Amino acid sequence: MIIVLIGPPGSGKSTQGHLLSEEYHIPFIGVGDLVRDMIHSDENEYESKVNSGNLLPDNVVFGIVKTELDKYDLQLGVLLEGYPRTIGQAELLDEYLLKKRVKLNQALYLNNVPQKQISDRIAGRYQCQSCGATFSKEQVPPDFVCERCGTLLIPRKDDTSESLLCRMKEYQKKSLPVCEYYEKTDRLCSVDASRSIEDVFELSKRCLEKG
Ligand SMILES: [Zn+2]
Incomplete structure (x- = not known):
């Protein structure tokens, strides 16, 4: 099963993505984290763009995704979280999957998340x-020290309120057309993400198994 999981910032994509990847025994690829790792490991022209909440060019993001996808046997399935964010990215993914002779089963859209949430x-x-x-x-260790490497943690740079507002605007402008793109090809499954984690997980499974 090949799934993409999309939704606005803070919609719980990562949580649901990990639950679904465990449920279906498919690798989880968190694209937002990969992008952050990339700009973090390599101080480059993109860092300020991402920190101010803007999206990277489609070919740059797809390059990162492709490197990950190439590591897996796609016949066995995969879950991409936080990708695609634009129609261009969706098309690049479809072209790639076609070459690999696999197809995307469902685009799961976490919908209806209230701004407050x-x-x-x-x-x-x-x-x-x-x-x-x-x-x-909930995950922040009480001593604010990274569990992976022992460094002190700081508030996430792209989580300031101006940046969030900017990301929401970018999101609405570019990602809603992504939903339409999948809807037209009958691969969109929309889930009410204002409900509890357990409910959203159940609804998502039902949605995916139907598709
Ligand atoms: Zn660390």
Whole structure:
């Protein structure tokens, strides 16, 4: 099963992605984290763009995704979280999958997340300055020290309220057409993400198994 999981910042994509990847025994690829790792490991022209909440060019993001996808046997399935964010990215993925003779089963869209819930979920996220690992409010260790490498954690740079507003705008402008793109080809499955983690997980499974 090949799934993409899309939704606005703070919609719980990462949580649901990990649950679904465990449920279906398919690798989880968190594209947002990969992008952050890339700009973190390599101080480059993209860092300020991403920190201010803008999207990277489609071919750059797809390059990162392709490197990951190439590591797996796609016949066995995979889950991409936080990708695609634009129609261009969706098309690049479809072309790639066609060449690999596999197809995307479903685009799972976490819909209907109230603005308030998004701000609450995003407030309080921390990131490691050294390895780039991110921690949600609930995951932050009490001593604020990274569990992966022992460095002190700082609030995530792209989680400021101006940046969030900017990301929401970018999101709406570019990602809603992505939903339409999948809807036209009958691969969109939309889930009410304002409900509890357990409910959203159940709804998502039902959606995916139907598709
Ligand atoms: Zn670390």
